Amino acid sequence: MNILLADDHPLFTDAIERQLSVAYPDIVVHSVENLTAASALLSRLKNIDLAVLDWDMPGMHGPSSIESLLASYPGLKVVILSGRIDDGTVHEVLALGVKGFIPKSSPGSAIVSALSVILNGGTYIPVETALARKHKETPVIPAAGGSTKALTDREIEILKLLAGGHSNKEIARQLSVQEITIKMHASRIFSKLHVRNRVQAVSHALKAGLLGDDRPSN
Template identity: 35%
Template sequence: MSPASEVARFLIIDDHPLFREALHSAVRMAYPDVDTVEARSIGEAVELLAEARPFDLALLDLSMPDVHGFEGLLQLRTRYPHLPVVIVSGYEDPKIISEALSYGAAGFIPKSVRKDDLAAAIRSVMEGAIYVPETYKAEQPDPESNDRADMVQRLSRLTPQQLRVLQMLRQGMLNKQIAYELQVGETTVKAHVSEILRKLNVYSRTQAVIEVSKLDNAELFRDQQGF
């Protein structure tokens, strides 16, 4: 737990109020005196995490309104590498679980589990374990998985600002638009783009977008729930 207090402090990141309340209830089963804080988007979560008082655990839904695929998890892992982030998701495909774990998730809890099981899973993560569903079986690695792991490693070298620029590139924004959003000069944006290309070992912004998009498992998500 955080040194500032003996009471655990959790950040619940989910845009659905009913499930946020369900998580609150499950968390209190595990830690009756827990201090829980809510965020309805990744942007709001980042603002809360910037506060002086640290969090002991983040519970993150994969499907958030201001990010796509695993972008939210990658942002949190890059900005706050010491914060355990547990995915609590309606997606239960083994491929998605494997991807989440490869990106540094401290666990993957399906939303379909019972409240007492959810509480037990949270306890196990707080005790240092990596939680996965009992039915989960890790798939054998393949060349594509190795390529994705390599790209994740490269992404971890990006600064938080470079990650924001990359996200905007994926949205098709031009340098001028990115500069306006970040309130910086276009020269600064160009410098960020150059560093992104160098760190990702690609030769154009289009190639960067294509390579990073492969991490989303977009077809898999769309097949399941129009993610």
């Protein structure tokens, strides 16, 4: 998994990179200090899974920069880091297609957790904003132990493909991601459902009525 981290504060990027390396041992973080360098790296590397961009770094000119970046790299998952949070800015960048807006005041572990939500197909909205209070809740499924765990839209999508008997490699090809990414998602699904393997996960999801009748077939 490849992540672009663009921020002009090296101490901050080093701290986030260490946290990400602990959470995802196979991750590769490409750190740059301005938007120009970020754009150059994106044009050179075609396998960036996530671009995490500082809202106030050199070269960043608000929504217009984000709009231009997304137009140049359609489908790129972009996350904004900012020391200033306001409803108007958050709403504007999310409307452009940004997948998350994360306060830089958050602890490193919380930032990594937010990035995990986005990597799993979700969207992260700061709880400080009014938009967060209106945002649709993440799908929840009862875990085998009786508690509840939130499954992201991407995790449910992968769970349905697992139910269809598809291998990790087949799912990765279908979703245009690396096989290791699917393994990571599957591991999180098993953890959230308190099960050990895909057979148990599918069985439990079926009993909970999560898969419905639209799950993929072989």
